[in-house]
Amino acid sequence: MENFKLLSDSTHHLQDAPSSLKDSSEPSHGQQQEYDQPHSAKRASGRGKAVQSENQLNPAKNMSDTLKTVNARIKRHIDPYSDAMDSKFEIIDNDKTQEIVFLRQSHDLADLKILETQAANEALQKELDKLKSAAAAGARFAQEKNPLLEELEKAQAANATLRKKVQALADKQRIHDVDSDVNENVPRPAGSAGNNFNIQNEMGLGGNTNDREQYLAIMRNMHDLTHQASINWEQPWAKTPAGAKEKLFAVARERHPILKHYENDWATEELVKQYIKNKRCHGYRKGFLERPAQYDYLKTNSAKRNPSAPRGPRVAVRQSKKVAEKKAAAKAKGKSKAKLRTKQVVEDDDESMSDEPGLSHDRGGLSRQGNESFWARY
DNA sequence: TTGCTTATGTGTGAACGTTA
DNA sequence: TAACGTTCACACATAAGCAA
Structure with missing residues (x-):
């Protein structure tokens, strides 16, 4: 070949x-x-x-x-x-x-x-047709996918708008909180804790169980802080250095922001005062702490007190009575009248003390009639 | 049951502001 | 300036709650 x-x-x-x-x-x-x-x-x-x-x-x-x-x-x-x-x-x-x-x-x-x-060409043509149809299907799919993409973009845009709104609301709330811190200060009630007002109630934590728990949590924390601040509880609160007090108040405000609401940290101060007072009292009673001689008269007074005299929560009653008296005083014209009224109240008190020893502790100017509704509960 | 804590009431003295 | 009223701080007493 x-x-x-x-x-x-x-x-x-x-x-x-x-x-x-x-x-x-x-x-x-x-x-x-x-x-x-x-x-x-x-x-x-x-x-x-x-x-x-x-x-x-x-x-x-x-x-x-x-x-x-x-x-x-x-x-x-x-x-x-x-x-x-x-x-x-x-x-x-x-x-x-x-x-x-x-x-x-x-x-x-x-x-x-x-x-x-x-x-072979025909086979290739068929394959080409297949590829073309596949490509057409792909294009159709892409076209069908477009509405979904548009929907997704719309959803993303809506999401972004909502995020902005949430952020704006959060900022607004934060500003409101700051304003609240500044504007909603609670002034210190007149008188002394336990005698003229109740700390828990004046703090606004006397509402429900949660308030009560919060109050107790704050109180226990104040006790810890008292020791951590190296405050000498064997001495009267007045003798505590101002620097130590301020340090304690600052830490207390940081731990419990609610304490910022009380003007000049009166709530913190009252809680600590009450704590160290009771602690000293316990020490005197147990004998491991010596009572200053300047307070011997209190022991004598206590001996004179009628032990059968009833005790109860009379702060609220006395406060409401005081408010009523102040209103009455505002109505009264002239100081002489007011003085006269005061004298009359004292005389009434003396009468009450002479008539009923059980009411001898009603020092705040309560008349017997005004007090009957309260004592009826005991 | 006991001991401790908490809350409340008591009386007193001191300090302060107001008034005659 | 003295008298008076108010507020505050203090200790004591006691009831109630809670935990060991």
């Missing part, structure tokens, strides 16, 4: 070929027709017939053109060293018209190759 060449080299044989050969191109197909039977069926009409009519007009030229075309197709499609070509060539080896036969065989092979290529 080394002699196998492209058909261009042998074109001259065709051009110089005798007319018998040229004319017998079709009749001489006896052998070829047998060989080419399957392909001739494919070319029953169309290109086969056209070539035949062209050959009748100028067979040599047509053959030359055909050879060129086929040769170009062979260059593109046929492997000259393939086994199929080898076997075909051997069959026609000694035939005079071998080149023509070979040309047709090559032509048929080229057609076959074209058909195969067409089939």
Whole structure:
């Protein structure tokens, strides 16, 4: 098969070929027709017939053109060293018209190759269609996804707006809290704790269980702070250094911000005073603390007191009575009248003390009538 | 049951402001 | 300036609650 060449080299044989050969191109197909039977069926009409009519007009030229075309197709499609070509060539080896036969065989092979290529193209086309449809589906999906994206963007924008609103409200609340700290100061009640007012109530923590718990928490914390501030509870509160007091107040305000509401830390002060007073009292009673001689008279007074005298929470009653008295005093014109009233109250008190020892502690100017409703509870 | 803590009432003296 | 009233601080007494 080394002699196998492209058909261009042998074109001259065709051009110089005798007319018998040229004319017998079709009749001489006896052998070829047998060989080419399957392909001739494919070319029953169309290109086969056209070539035949062209050959009748100028067979040599047509053959030359055909050879060129086929040769170009062979260059593109046929492997000259393939086994199929080898076997075909051997069959026609000694035939005079071998080149023509070979040309047709090559032509048929080229057609076959074209058909195969067409089939491959069709397969590729189908694959391309599939890809196109897939791409179209992707585009459709992208289009369908757009509304979701828009919705998401809207939700994000709404979220951002809400966040801004929350932040603004928080700022507003913080400002309000600061204002509350400044504006809602509770002044110290008149009198002394336990005698004229109740610390817990005046602190506004006498409402419910939670208030009570908060009050107790603050109170216990103040006790701890008293020791942590190295305050000498064996001495009267008045003798406590101002620096130690201020330090204690500052820490107390930090631990319990509610204490800021009470002017000049009166609540803190009252709690600590009450604590160290009771602690000293306990020490005197137990004997591990010596009472100053200046307070001996209190012991004497206590001995004179009637132990059967009833005790109870009278602060509120006395306070309300005082308010009523002040209102009455405001109505009264002239100081003489007020003085007269005071004297009368004292006289009433003296009367009460002489009549009923149990009311001897009613020091705040309570008349007996005004006090009856209270004592009725005992 | 006991001991401690808390809350409240008591009387007194001192300091302070107001008034005659 | 003295008298008076108010407020404050102090200790004592006691009831009630709570925990060991």
